Amino acid sequence: MGYILNTTNDYHIRTLNTLGWELTVCNALHPEDSPCRQILKNRESFGTQLFHSLEKIIPFDRLKNVLEVGGGLGYLMRDFLSLAPHLQATMLDISPFLLQKQKETLNGSPVNFREMDFLKISLSDLRSIDLVILNENLGDFPTLVFDESQPKQNDPETIRSIKRMKDYMEEFDLEFAPKENINIGAMEVVEKLCGADIPYVYISEHSCEASMNNAHFPQHQFTARGVPERITLKGHDEFTVKFSHLQKIARSFRYRVIRGQYIDLFPLDFSDRLKTALQSPTPLTDEQEIIQQFVYDLYKYEYLVLIKDSKKKG
Numbered sequence: 057m058g059y060i061l062n063t064t065n066d067y068h069i070r071t072l073n074t075l076g077w078e079l080t081v082c083n084a085l086h087p088e089d090s091p092c093r094q095i096l097k098n099r100e101s102f103g104t105q106l107f108h109s110l111e112k113i114i115p116f117d118r119l120k121n122v123l124e125v126g127g128g129l130g131y132l133m134r135d136f137l138s139l140a141p142h143l144q145a146t147m148l149d150i151s152p153f154l155l156q157k158q159k160e161t162l163n164g165s166p167v168n169f170r171e172m173d174f175l176k177i178s179l180s181d182l183r184s185i186d187l188v189i190l191n192e193n194l195g196d197f198p199t200l201v202f203d204e205s206q207p208k209q210n211d212p213e214t215i216r217s218i219k220r221m222k223d224y225m226e227e228f229d230l231e232f233a234p235k236e237n238i239n240i241g242a243m244e245v246v247e248k249l250c251g252a253d254i255p256y257v258y259i260s261e262h263s264c265e266a267s268m269n270n271a272h273f274p275q276h277q278f279t280a281r282g283v284p285e286r287i288t289l290k291g292h293d294e295f296t297v298k299f300s301h302l303q304k305i306a307r308s309f310r311y312r313v314i315r316g317q318y319i320d321l322f323p324l325d326f327s328d329r330l331k332t333a334l335q336s337p338t339p340l341t342d343e344q345e346i347i348q349q350f351v352y353d354l355y356k357y358e359y360l361v362l363i364k365d366s367k368k369k370g
């Protein structure tokens with residue numbers, strides 16, 4: 057009885073050659089005629105809407121260096137740079153395929169590109185960064201997956217991760233249920249960012265602690281499972297993220313934490329189109345299927361903004 061370490065590195069480095077089947081909210085909102093834009097109050101792209109929400113709490117005009125980790129097709133950063141062209145951006149990604157896509161999307165902007173696993177970056181490389189963005193990708197980082205039939209582990213990476221889990225329990229006063237899957241990679245990411253004293257951090261991912269309770273759509277409500285859940289995708293599995301643990305780690309480093317659901321950032325326009333798409337439990341058309349999945353994601357994704365008040369610019 058023990059844990060297996062789920063990782064997606066091999067998939068991202070060697071196999072990934074499209075993001076099409078893994079439709080992030082960012083990419084779902086990319087096409088101007090996307091049905092997902094039509095059901096929102098604000099019909100702008102993902103990056104534009106996110107920027108305008110974040111600028112209420114992050115003084116972009118006073119920031120210089122921004123790092124986006126796992127930027128996918130690069131659309132978020134393209135929007136950010138069009139709204140804040142003074143930013144000096146670095147895109148870091150483990151996937152050579154996606155890094156190439158980001159170069160194409162950001163062609164013409166003075167952006168640095170780094171192909172690497174974020175968990176391998178040194179603290180000194182992070183120290184000059186004012187803002188780090190991780191959008192919809194923490195679930196890709198390693199997860200300790202509980203497996204009843206697993207004999208005692210002797211794989212060195214798994215042993216190292218189990219040891220870190222025990223360290224985190226002590227250091228950050230985290231509690232895990234006996235058979236819970238553990239977002240060990242996501243916790244390492246947050247520990248690294250806070251340890252490097254990054255003034256501003258934005259993170260978003262599918263959450264295992266989010267729920268949907270909207271009287272307009274009684275058939276689509278869901279409650280939080282509370283423990284990281286497996287999401288099976290093409291060629292790899294990811295896990296939903298336990299945000300309360302990340303929050304606790306950031307607070308231990310004396311960060312101020314702002315937490316919410318995507319639905320707060322991207323509010324719905326309760327039009328007939330939306331109501332029709334959500335009135336039946338199963339979709340009747342392709343568009344309804346897209347909208348049902350999109351609305352689910354708006355509730356299922358959470359975000360965190362971490363602010364180091366003593367170090368923040370301005």
Ligand SMILES: C[S@@+](CC[C@H](N)C(=O)[O-])C[C@H]1O[C@@H](n2cnc3c(N)ncnc32)[C@H](O)[C@@H]1O
Pocket residue numbers: 064068078080081082083125126127128129148149150151154172173174175190191192193196197
């Ligand atoms: C689901 S995609 C999200 C893409 C984009 N942020 C978006 O919202 O559309 C996950 C991204 O994280 C990258 N990624 C996964 N593991 C990584 C790691 N360990 N280090 C750096 N990038 C990673 C992937 O290559 C990909 O670009």
